[in-house]
Amino acid sequence: MERLHTAAAPSSVAPEAAGHLARLFAMSPDLLAAAGFDGLLKEFNDAWEQQLGWTRAQLGTRPYLEIVHPDDRQATEREIARLAAGETVTEYVCRLLCADGSIRWMAWSGAPGDEAFYIVGRDVSDRLAMEHELAQRAERLQGTNAELQDFAYTASHDLSEPLRMVASFLSLLERRSAGGLDESGREYLRQALDGAGRMRHLIDDLLLYSRVANEEPRRQQVDLGELVADVLQILGPAIEQEDATIEVGHLPTLEAEPGQIAQLLQNLIGNAVKFHAPDRPAVVRVTARRTIGGTVVTVADEGIGIPDADQERIFAMFTRLHGRDTYAGTGIGLAICRRIAERHGGRIYVESSVDSGSAFHTLLPDAPTVPGTPRAATAG
Ligand SMILES: Nc1ncnc2c1ncn2[C@@H]1O[C@H](COP(=O)(O)OP(=O)(O)O)[C@@H](O)[C@H]1O
Numbered sequence: 388m389e390r391l392h393t394a395a396a397p398s399s400v401a402p403e404a405a406g407h408l409a410r411l412f413a414m415s416p417d418l419l420a421a422a423g424f425d426g427l428l429k430e431f432n433d434a435w436e437q438q439l440g441w442t443r444a445q446l447g448t449r450p451y452l453e454i455v456h457p458d459d460r461q462a463t464e465r466e467i468a469r470l471a472a473g474e475t476v477t478e479y480v481c482r483l484l485c486a487d488g489s490i491r492w493m494a495w496s497g498a499p500g501d502e503a504f505y506i507v508g509r510d511v512s513d514r515l516a517m518e519h520e521l522a523q524r525a526e527r528l529q530g531t532n533a534e535l536q537d538f539a540y541t542a543s544h545d546l547s548e549p550l551r552m553v554a555s556f557l558s559l560l561e562r563r564s565a566g567g568l569d570e571s572g573r574e575y576l577r578q579a580l581d582g583a584g585r586m587r588h589l590i591d592d593l594l595l596y597s598r599v600a601n602e603e604p605r606r607q608q609v610d611l612g613e614l615v616a617d618v619l620q621i622l623g624p625a626i627e628q629e630d631a632t633i634e635v636g637h638l639p640t641l642e643a644e645p646g647q648i649a650q651l652l653q654n655l656i657g658n659a660v661k662f663h664a665p666d667r668p669a670v671v672r673v674t675a676r677r678t679i680g681g682t683v684v685t686v687a688d689e690g691i692g693i694p695d696a697d698q699e700r701i702f703a704m705f706t707r708l709h710g711r712d713t714y715a716g717t718g719i720g721l722a723i724c725r726r727i728a729e730r731h732g733g734r735i736y737v738e739s740s741v742d743s744g745s746a747f748h749t750l751l752p753d754a755p756t757v758p759g760t761p762r763a764a765t766a767g
């Protein structure tokens with residue numbers, strides 16, 4: 388206790404403290420130095436010799452700029468000029484030349500003094516190599532992704548044409564010659580037409596998905612209430628057929644791509660109408676609420692619900708929890724929804740319990756953080 392007390396008075400411990408500091412100076416794995424504005428290192432620790440391989444004599448007599456990589460010398464001189472002007476320097480990165488001809492990336496902090504400036508350098512070669520590797524991988528991934536998306540688009544686009552032909556000749560056959568077929572012949576024809584229709588849906592959904600994936604949303608002011616009204620119009624026949632009730636709460640205006648948000652609502656409301664319990668018609672509620680920095684749009688139903696274990700995977704492409712005899716569909720709708728939410732910098736998730744219903748929440752941020760486009764910097 389007594390020691391601690393005296394240690395607080397600097398004058399009485401100066402020689403001892405200086406000894407401590409000298410020990411620490413010598414031990415540091417970082418490069419520490421007091422460097423002169425005359426271009427020479429005045430005092431430097433052992434890390435310089437250990438890490439760079441130059442001898443103490445070499446380091447003490449050669450201008451320090453000589454061990455800076457030639458391409459970094461100008462920038463380094465600029466940083467030294469800043470120190471000379473009394474500024475501090477942080478995270479300045481440059482390359483140093485080692486005695487064996489290799490190169491090390493060092494990150495420097497510097498503080499100005501009267502006749503010298505003080506610098507601390509840390510070897511960041513490994514970190515930079517890792518960052519570089521990561522950036523390269525991200526770039527490769529992005530390339531592969533773009534290629535896949537192109538592929539999905541082209542494939543579904545090119546499948547459309549022959550399918551249209553198959554479907555129209557089947558229809559022609561049905562209209563012109565179905566009379567000449569026996570009962571099983573007509574059944575085959577019906578099955579073929581049904582298959583062509585399903586394939587049409589699949590291709591349309593795939594095209595929709597890749598369009599959402601490829602195109603940057605063009606944001607504008609969107610009246611959610613109007614959008615929902617349009618969507619209900621489109622879903623009219625299904626709503627009528629299922630005898631569904633749709634309740635729409637007060638909906639705000641927000642900044643988004645209207646076409647994509649309409650698609651999202653159509654998929655969610657369409658699902659809510661479709662996945663009603665066998666013994667009761669669908670009751671669907673569309674609501675929205677403000678949250679910090681965004682709006683949460685919710686489509687809730689009182690339908691069959693989704694088991695906990697499936698609540699994440701239903702957003703993946705082609706995932707369906709039922710056979711198509713029970714509920715028709717392609718399994719692409721929610722994947723499209725997730726894409727649309729992500730494209731707007733938001734996300735989508737579901738709360739649900741089996742037999743009592745589901746609520747799909749979509750968070751749409753005001754100031755979007757779309758992957759790849761950082762949030763606008765606030766600093767000037
Ligand atoms: N409102 C809902 N209630 C219960 N299950 C749902 C609901 N919405 C989606 N699901 C489940 O998630 C699956 C994926 O949905 P989606 O991608 O829209 O495909 P689809 O509607 O073509 O089957 C559905 O097949 C269904 O099993």
Ligand SMILES: [Mg+2]
Pocket residue numbers: 654657658716718720721
């Ligand atoms: Mg669906």
